[in-house]
Amino acid sequence: NAGVTQTPKFQVLKTGQSMTLQCAQDMNHEYMSWYRQDPGMGLRLIHYSVGAGITDQGEVPNGYNVSRSTTEDFPLRLLSAAPSQTSVYFCASSSGASPNYGYTFGSGTRLTVV
Amino acid sequence: AQSVTQPDIHITVSEGASLELRCNYSYGATPYLFWYVQSPGQGLQLLLKYFSGDTLVQGIKGFEAEFKRSQSSFNLRKPSVHWSDAAEYFCAVDRSGSARQLTFGSGTQLTVLP
Numbered sequence: 186n187a188g189v190t191q192t193p194k195f196q197v198l199k200t201g202q203s204m205t206l207q208c209a210q211d212m213n214h215e216y217m218s219w220y221r222q223d224p225g226m227g228l229r230l231i232h233y234s235v236g237a238g239i240t241d242q243g244e245v246p247n248g249y250n251v252s253r254s255t256t257e258d259f260p261l262r263l264l265s266a267a268p269s270q271t272s273v274y275f276c277a278s279s280s281g282a283s284p285n286y287g288y289t290f291g292s293g294t295r296l297t298v299v
Numbered sequence: 300a301q302s303v304t305q306p307d308i309h310i311t312v313s314e315g316a317s318l319e320l321r322c323n324y325s326y327g328a329t330p331y332l333f334w335y336v337q338s339p340g341q342g343l344q345l346l347l348k349y350f351s352g353d354t355l356v357q358g359i360k361g362f363e364a365e366f367k368r369s370q371s372s373f374n375l376r377k378p379s380v381h382w383s384d385a386a387e388y389f390c391a392v393d394r395s396g397s398a399r400q401l402t403f404g405s406g407t408q409l410t411v412l413p
Contacts (some may be wrong), residue, residue: 227403
């Protein structure tokens with residue numbers, strides 16, 4: 186099925202460990218982004234990309250790295266996990282090509298840092 | 300600061316009753332406006348969006364929203380709520396108009412009583 190696929194769905198990390206959250210889309214969307222969701226705060230933008238090789242920071246980028254080597258994939262890297270990064274992470278993509286664009290969200294990755 | 304406000308953290312309605320969820324934004328120009336719904340453990344699903352034109356927009360699942368420029372509001376409504384509508388609802392704006400950044404409200408949790 187077409188859409189945005191995130192892996193893993195659940196992850197527990199120890200403080201200081203590193204990991205990569207994977208995100209892939211098969212809709213040939215130019216725009217991809219990562220959000221984190223925390224209780225009572227809605228979703229906040231971490232990083233986004235407007236095409237392969239182009240990324241930029243969002244509202245809460247500290248502690249996260251991204252790269253975009255292909256149109257399909259947009260991984261999010263935690264280099265040294267901290268308890269403050271315990272959250273649910275969502276990847277989203279959009280064509281952004283016209284006023285009728287819409288965002289498609291993945292089903293999320295629930296990350297716990299202990 | 301530019302923001303999206305959902306003043307109601309939690310709303311409870313009886314099945315069959317009408318529903319209105321409030322959303323206010325504080326941007327100078329008319330942004331692109333969205334309502335999303337999130338069921339427990341799931342990603343976000345787009346209910347409806349407003350870019351321009353008719354200020355009353357229809358969405359999926361019988362939802363509608365009205366854009367009021369004078370009040371900077373984009374309230375979500377449904378004439379008759381079903382038990383399956385119980386979920387969390389997020390209002391969001393894309394002020395860039397380029398699919399680069401969504402700013403979310405903090406969400407409204409809807410409980411439906413039988």
